[in-house]
Amino acid sequence: MTELTGMNCAELTEWVKAQGYPAFRGKQIFRWIHQGAEFGEMTNLSKEMRAKLESVAVAQPVHIRLKKESPLDGTVKLLYELQDGNCVEGVVMRYKYGVSLCISTQVGCRMGCRFCASTLEGRVRNLTAGEMLGEILCANRFLADEDIRISHVVLMGSGEPLDNYDEVIRFLRLLKEEEGIRLSIRNVSLSTCGIVPKIYDLAEEGLPVTLCISLHAPTDEIRRETMPIAYTWSISEILEACRNYIRKTGRRVIFEYALSDGLNAEEEHAKQLAGLLRGMQCHVNLIPLNVVKERELKGISEEKVQRFLKVLQENHISATRRREMGDDIEGACGQLRRSIINAEV
Numbered sequence: 001m002t003e004l005t006g007m008n009c010a011e012l013t014e015w016v017k018a019q020g021y022p023a024f025r026g027k028q029i030f031r032w033i034h035q036g037a038e039f040g041e042m043t044n045l046s047k048e049m050r051a052k053l054e055s056v057a058v059a060q061p062v063h064i065r066l067k068k069e070s071p072l073d074g075t076v077k078l079l080y081e082l083q084d085g086n087c088v089e090g091v092v093m094r095y096k097y098g099v100s101l102c103i104s105t106q107v108g109c110r111m112g113c114r115f116c117a118s119t120l121e122g123r124v125r126n127l128t129a130g131e132m133l134g135e136i137l138c139a140n141r142f143l144a145d146e147d148i149r150i151s152h153v154v155l156m157g158s159g160e161p162l163d164n165y166d167e168v169i170r171f172l173r174l175l176k177e178e179e180g181i182r183l184s185i186r187n188v189s190l191s192t193c194g195i196v197p198k199i200y201d202l203a204e205e206g207l208p209v210t211l212c213i214s215l216h217a218p219t220d221e222i223r224r225e226t227m228p229i230a231y232t233w234s235i236s237e238i239l240e241a242c243r244n245y246i247r248k249t250g251r252r253v254i255f256e257y258a259l260s261d262g263l264n265a266e267e268e269h270a271k272q273l274a275g276l277l278r279g280m281q282c283h284v285n286l287i288p289l290n291v292v293k294e295r296e297l298k299g300i301s302e303e304k305v306q307r308f309l310k311v312l313q314e315n316h317i318s319a320t321r322r323r324e325m326g327d328d329i330e331g332a333c334g335q336l337r338r339s340i341i342n343a344e345v
Contacts, residue, residue: 001083002057004033005137006130006170009179019056021049027179033059034180036137058083062134064142078142080135082107086124088158090135092143098151098187099143103135105168106159111193113214114226115258115289115297118158127159129170136181153183156191156212162198172207185209191256196233199241203248211245212254212285213238217264218272225263226297239276252281259305260289261298270308274315284312284319 004012012033013026025045032042039045039054053059065087066079076092088104107124109116140149153175155161161168168190175183191212192199199211215235217223223230242253255277259265277284286309289299305321312319 003130005133036141064138100152101139101150102154102157104157105161105164109159111160112228126164129167132171152187154189161190162192162195193229194238196237196241203245208249215255216258218269246281255284258287258289259300261300270311274317286321
């Protein structure tokens with residue numbers, strides 16, 4: 001079955017023509033798909049055409065299997081089911097500036113970071129560009145009753161985006177399609193654990209996404225304790241790739257730093273981090289660790305979070321403590337999917 005969500009408007013038009021239909025039908029179908037519609041809802045197509053299309057193609061490759069909404073902050077955790085039965089997660093977060101959706105880019109992950117539930121079973125497969133777009137289309141339909149749409153997208157769910165580079169780039173270009181959802185690339189953040197060659201490639205794409213680096217340590221020695229990728233690329237190599245990204249795009253880089261008591265959260269670590277980042281166009285996002293029960297890493301007190309933050313700010317590093325959202329609904333990536341998998345075993 002042909003997945004239509006992964007096609008741009010020109011490609012879909014050519015595909016429609018190959019099915020024996022006039023070119024203008026391609027734009028009609030493209031618009032419907034980007035509204036999250038199934039073939040049966042495409043009312044300006046004949047019943048016969050809809051039936052034929054349904055027999056050879058998939059309009060929406062992603063569907064919501066489960067929703068969990070936080071009564072505390074309105075955050076909604078979505079468990080998406082894919083055509084092959086695999087599941088991935090998304091998180092809808094409401095802010096003053098709009099509604100943000102955290103999406104997944106892979107089923108599972110092979111990076112092996114010790115603080116993440118997504119990687120516990122490794123990578124099952126990559127998501128297609130159409131499936132990533134499908135996560136947004138599902139969320140938009142879910143929000144339709146409130147007359148709101150997703151305005152910001154964060155590639156920070158299950159998976160390492162730069163480990164699925166070609167499909168992620170195709171997905172980003174689909175966001176810009178004139179007849180599609182037309183979401184600004186500047187409203188997209190991409191989080192990576194630091195695949196250095198792909199950071200350089202991304203800088204050449206002409207796609208000014210906000211690059212977020214999962215750093216989580218001020219030294220290579222500490223980073224190797226939680227992130228296997230640190231054995232491949234050093235912090236200095238990652239920072240040089242980030243400086244190149246800043247030069248090429250004019251965008252500041254966000255450094256994500258998950259604080260774990262007894263590992264990376266002392267004042268000395270904050271001073272080391274400040275020394276690394278001084279003079280760079282960047283921001284540090286401090287994250288109190290989401291404890292994963294299968295891991296042995298420790299959480300941290302709010303007092304220590306604030307002390308770490310104060311040291312960074314005193315050293316003239318732009319930094320904030322990330323607002324915690326969805327803790328009561330297994331908001332961290334991989335937790336909801338894993339709980340469902342375990343329940344079905």
